[in-house]
Amino acid sequence: MGVLIFIESVEGSVKKSSLEAVSYGAELAKKLNTTSAAIAFGNTPAGELEKLGNQGAGKVLLIEDGKFSGITQAMASAVSQAMEKEGYDILILAKSSIGDAVGARVSAKINAGLASNVVALPEMSNGFTVKRSIYTGKAFALTEMTSAKKVITLKKNAFSITEGTGVATIEKFQPNISETDFAINVKNIEKTSGDVLLPEAEIVVSGGRGMKGPENWGILEDLAKALGAATACSKPVSDMDWRPHHEHVGQTGIKVSPNLYIALGISGAIQHLAGVNSSKVIVVINKDADAPFFKAADYGIIGDVFEVVPKLTEAIKKIK
Amino acid sequence: MKILVCITHVPDTTSKISFTDNNSKFNSAGVQYIIGPYDDYALARAIELKESSGGTVTVLNVGEAETEPTLRKALAIGADDAVRVNVFPSDSYYVAYQIAQYAKNENYDLILMGRESIDFNGGQVHGIVGEMLNMPSISPVMKLDFNGDTGTLAREIEGGKEFLEVKLPFIAGCQEPIAEWKIPSMRGIMSARTKPLKVIEPVQVEQLSKTISYEMPPAKGACKFVDPENVEELVRLLNQEAKVL
Numbered sequence: 001m002g003v004l005i006f007i008e009s010v011e012g013s014v015k016k017s018s019l020e021a022v023s024y025g026a027e028l029a030k031k032l033n034t035t036s037a038a039i040a041f042g043n044t045p046a047g048e049l050e051k052l053g054n055q056g057a058g059k060v061l062l063i064e065d066g067k068f069s070g071i072t073q074a075m076a077s078a079v080s081q082a083m084e085k086e087g088y089d090i091l092i093l094a095k096s097s098i099g100d101a102v103g104a105r106v107s108a109k110i111n112a113g114l115a116s117n118v119v120a121l122p123e124m125s126n127g128f129t130v131k132r133s134i135y136t137g138k139a140f141a142l143t144e145m146t147s148a149k150k151v152i153t154l155k156k157n158a159f160s161i162t163e164g165t166g167v168a169t170i171e172k173f174q175p176n177i178s179e180t181d182f183a184i185n186v187k188n189i190e191k192t193s194g195d196v197l198l199p200e201a202e203i204v205v206s207g208g209r210g211m212k213g214p215e216n217w218g219i220l221e222d223l224a225k226a227l228g229a230a231t232a233c234s235k236p237v238s239d240m241d242w243r244p245h246h247e248h249v250g251q252t253g254i255k256v257s258p259n260l261y262i263a264l265g266i267s268g269a270i271q272h273l274a275g276v277n278s279s280k281v282i283v284v285i286n287k288d289a290d291a292p293f294f295k296a297a298d299y300g301i302i303g304d305v306f307e308v309v310p311k312l313t314e315a316i317k318k319i320k
Numbered sequence: 321m322k323i324l325v326c327i328t329h330v331p332d333t334t335s336k337i338s339f340t341d342n343n344s345k346f347n348s349a350g351v352q353y354i355i356g357p358y359d360d361y362a363l364a365r366a367i368e369l370k371e372s373s374g375g376t377v378t379v380l381n382v383g384e385a386e387t388e389p390t391l392r393k394a395l396a397i398g399a400d401d402a403v404r405v406n407v408f409p410s411d412s413y414y415v416a417y418q419i420a421q422y423a424k425n426e427n428y429d430l431i432l433m434g435r436e437s438i439d440f441n442g443g444q445v446h447g448i449v450g451e452m453l454n455m456p457s458i459s460p461v462m463k464l465d466f467n468g469d470t471g472t473l474a475r476e477i478e479g480g481k482e483f484l485e486v487k488l489p490f491i492a493g494c495q496e497p498i499a500e501w502k503i504p505s506m507r508g509i510m511s512a513r514t515k516p517l518k519v520i521e522p523v524q525v526e527q528l529s530k531t532i533s534y535e536m537p538p539a540k541g542a543c544k545f546v547d548p549e550n551v552e553e554l555v556r557l558l559n560q561e562a563k564v565l
Contacts, residue, residue, distance in 0.1 A: 010478070070482060072457075073450070076451070095443075096478060097443075097459060097460060100459070101447045101459065103444060103447075104447025104448045104457075105447050105450065105451040105457075107444070108416070108447075108448045108451035109451060111528070113411075113413065113528030114412055114444060114528070115529060116440070116441065116444060117441055117442070131535075132440075134439065134441060135331075135441075136438060137537070138337040139536055140534065140536075141531045141533075141535075142533045142535065143531045144532055146527065146528060146529060146530060147528040147529070180454075183456040183486055183490075185485045186482055187483045187485060188482075188483040189477070189480060189482050190480050190482075190483070192479065197478050197479045198478075198479070199478050200478070203564070245476075245497060246476055246479075251438065252357050252358065252495070252496065260565070270333070271333050271334070274333070280562075280564065281562045281564050283554070283558070294543045298540070298541070298544065299546060299554060299557060299558070300543045300546070301554060302545065302548065303548030304548075308548050312551045312555070315555045316565070318555075319555060
């Protein structure tokens with residue numbers, strides 16, 4: 001028994017979603033009367049990893065070798081070796097393209113049941129039942145995990161980060177990985193985002209066709225900057241190449257679940273709502289009072305985005 | 321190239337989601353089923369690859385008899401033959417196991433599928449199949465080309481794109497803009513009726529999870545409207561009432 005948590009970092013900082021995963025793993029370990037540890041790859045500074053003690057991790061297994069970066073097949077081999085060697089039966093990961101792939105491969109390696117998009121701690125009075133977000137946020141499933149070993153991927157921003165005090169000890173871990181696990185050859189990485197990663201953002205400002213053209217994105221970016229928010233867009237906007245595809249949120253784009261989602265000039269087609277319906281608070285600004293998005297919103301302004309948004313930006317700057 | 325495309329049979333993206341039998345079963349009444357949108361991209365790219373450099377495209381679905389119209393549609397779009405593993409797709413591991421068991425003796429060069437299904441959104445079947453077949457798996461792939469037997473791919477990562485190379489055979493979970501969706505032609509629809517659709521029985525394996533029931537999210541309260549001349553009020557509400565600023 002024991003809970004292992006998979007850590008991802010960006011530019012030397014542990015991702016917010018990984019802090020959520022460590023908090024979840026530590027709480028779960030407490031409920032199971034066991035311990036939790038984290039596993040991290042690459043060059044995240046030791047001080048940053050020690051701080052995972054604040055979220056309840058007793059120790060961090062660190063694999064320093066840089067060649068694992070992005071190679072999920074090799075990462076999965078390393079994680080399953082760590083689980084076997086140190087006796088961990090449950091693996092917790094934050095949902096991401098890396099976390100999904102590592103979790104999937106570990107599940108096949110160790111015959112563990114797999115539950116994705118989990119939003120809460122398991123119910124354990126009778127078995128081990130997790131609540132998962134399904135149908136792109138339109139419903140939940142209660143799924144019983146019957147295998148002894150388990151892999152759980154968490155939906156982002158569903159579980160809050162605990163802030164205790166503790167210092168995790170760091171232990172170097174050296175897995176034994178075969179060359180065939182390094183079949184993928186990463187040639188180049190192109191960074192395209194602004195300052196805030198969209199899937200990790202606490203606030204998202206998103207624009208639709210009502211923005212009338214890519215040349216008008218300045219007012220949206222100013223608002224995002226004032227809020228420390230990530231920028232996003234609707235599918236028609238990315239289809240028309242006003243904005244890059246990686247900003248498209250919706251059914252077939254990125255699914256976001258920030259604390260605050262502000263939609264500017266987006267009518268709110270059901271496919272768009274599917275990508276944002278897990279947001280905690282939704283603000284809609286649209287001049288069309290009949291826009292369906294208002295039905296899914298917490299707060300709304302019926303008005304012209306080109307008049308309202310600059311005023312809103314100024315009002316926010318005053319309180320920040 | 322011998323290509324396998326795994327497709328899901330899922331409710332149309334505009335479907336209203338509800339459950340029956342005391343919230344234990346999906347309510348399919350009035351629901352239109354489609355090829356999963358991401359799987360549709362995978363299928364379209366597979367057909368393009370076949371058209372440009374030859375080979376075959378097989379489509380596979382793990383599902384019961386009601387999924388056959390979805391497989392026929394994939395044949396109409398241009399797949400050569402179809403396989404249905406005759407069992408309810410109960411979880412990612414189980415589905416991946418059935419795919420791997422079928423594929424392991426067929427020597428596919430390339431296995432494509434969508435980045436995730438739009439019903440359970442797991443996004444993990446490609447990785448599990450990859451592990452079971454001991455092949456690399458890459459997802460979400462937005463560009464897929466070949467230079468001999470080496471694939472050149474672009475993968476979407478958080479905040480950017482990753483360009484990579486990998487030798488066949490491998491598995492890719494696909495998303496736009498890898499290809500444009502294809503609409504079946506009349507000729508395609510006619511020929512799909514006579515293309516082979518093989519039904520095989522599942523291979524026994526232990527179930528590792530079981531969905532017991534479903535829940536709907538709590539209903540949203542009514543939208544609070546703020547006067548466009550008074551944006552300070554919106555800021556106040558977000559700050560003091562919603563506490564998100």
